[in-house]
Amino acid sequence: MRNVRQSAAAAATILSLLAGSALAQDFDSVEMKVHPVAGNVSYIEGMGGNIGLFTGADGVFLIDDQYAPLTEKIVAAIRTVSDGELRFLVNTHMHPDHTGGNENFGKLGTTIFGHDNVRSQMAAAGYDEMPPLITFNDNISFHINGETVHVFKVPSAHTNGDVFVKFEGSNVVHTGDVYRTTTYAYVDTSNGGSFLGTIEAHNVLLDVSDENTKIVPGHGVVSDVDDVRAVRDMLVVIRDRVAAAIRDGKSLQEIQAAGLTAEYDERWNGEGRIGSADSLLSAAYADMAGN
Numbered sequence: 001m002r003n004v005r006q007s008a009a010a011a012a013t014i015l016s017l018l019a020g021s022a023l024a025q026d027f028d029s030v031e032m033k034v035h036p037v038a039g040n041v042s043y044i045e046g047m048g049g050n051i052g053l054f055t056g057a058d059g060v061f062l063i064d065d066q067y068a069p070l071t072e073k074i075v076a077a078i079r080t081v082s083d084g085e086l087r088f089l090v091n092t093h094m095h096p097d098h099t100g101g102n103e104n105f106g107k108l109g110t111t112i113f114g115h116d117n118v119r120s121q122m123a124a125a126g127y128d129e130m131p132p133l134i135t136f137n138d139n140i141s142f143h144i145n146g147e148t149v150h151v152f153k154v155p156s157a158h159t160n161g162d163v164f165v166k167f168e169g170s171n172v173v174h175t176g177d178v179y180r181t182t183t184y185a186y187v188d189t190s191n192g193g194s195f196l197g198t199i200e201a202h203n204v205l206l207d208v209s210d211e212n213t214k215i216v217p218g219h220g221v222v223s224d225v226d227d228v229r230a231v232r233d234m235l236v237v238i239r240d241r242v243a244a245a246i247r248d249g250k251s252l253q254e255i256q257a258a259g260l261t262a263e264y265d266e267r268w269n270g271e272g273r274i275g276s277a278d279s280l281l282s283a284a285y286a287d288m289a290g291n
């Protein structure tokens with residue numbers, strides 16, 4: 001298991017760099033929980049992004065894989081639902097809390113898919129987890145376990161490689177980190193993310209969903225279109241306030257000090273770069289200043 005240990009060390013290092021050492025906690029204490037969503041679609045909650053799990057006669061289809069040290073626990077959780085072949089895995093984007101298990105799943109025979117930009121951004125970031133073997137530039141469909149699973153690029157939002165995964169039969173969408181219920185949207189501008197693109201991508205999510213669609217966020221709990229609409233509306237309010245402040249000649253520092261998100265902060269403010277109001281305002285300013 002030498003490679004698993006090496007990947008664990010690499011993942012821990014990346015995690016510290018990404019989010020501060022407070023998050024680099026002991027992987028041993030993480031418990032995997034399988035949450036049924038609809039039909040044969042579930043998600044696995046552990047540490048890192050929610051893992052989509054779709055099972056049936058043709059085998060196991062996964063969305064994202066958290067961190068390398070968690071692979072054995074993830075596989076054990078899958079085995080409580082299915083003995084099927086671990087066939088396909090889609091990376092929703094390049095962050096290590098969604099791709100850290102790639103190398104391990106590759107060794108288990110799983111074929112990994114992702115947008116072209118996921119592969120190139122992982123290489124550029126120096127992540128040594130295995131990038132997707134098969135990449136696509138727009139969308140790809142899987143026809144397995146009795147339904148069509150449509151994977152499609154959305155406007156650059158959280159990163160420039162974001163995809164949504166829609167289970168057409170079960171009426172479930174996994175959104176990666178574009179939509180989350182834990183904090184404000186996190187726009188990773190260093191990996192091609194965009195605040196305005198985040199609003200557009202929420203509109204895409206509303207377009208492909210109906211009142212019965214179950215929406216699995218990258219982080220947080222299953223939501224419906226009303227939940228997504230509320231987040232989209234909040235982002236639009238923030239956009240308009242930042243745009244007005246820019247027109248008034250305000251600097252980013254002044255905008256961050258102006259309380260533009262005050263009524264939302266108790267529910268949505270995250271820590272540090274990940275999902276904080278300051279980070280969101282910075283991304284909004286970057287998109288709109290000078291335009």
Ligand SMILES: [Zn+2]
Nearest residue numbers: 093095158177
């Ligand atoms: Zn992410």
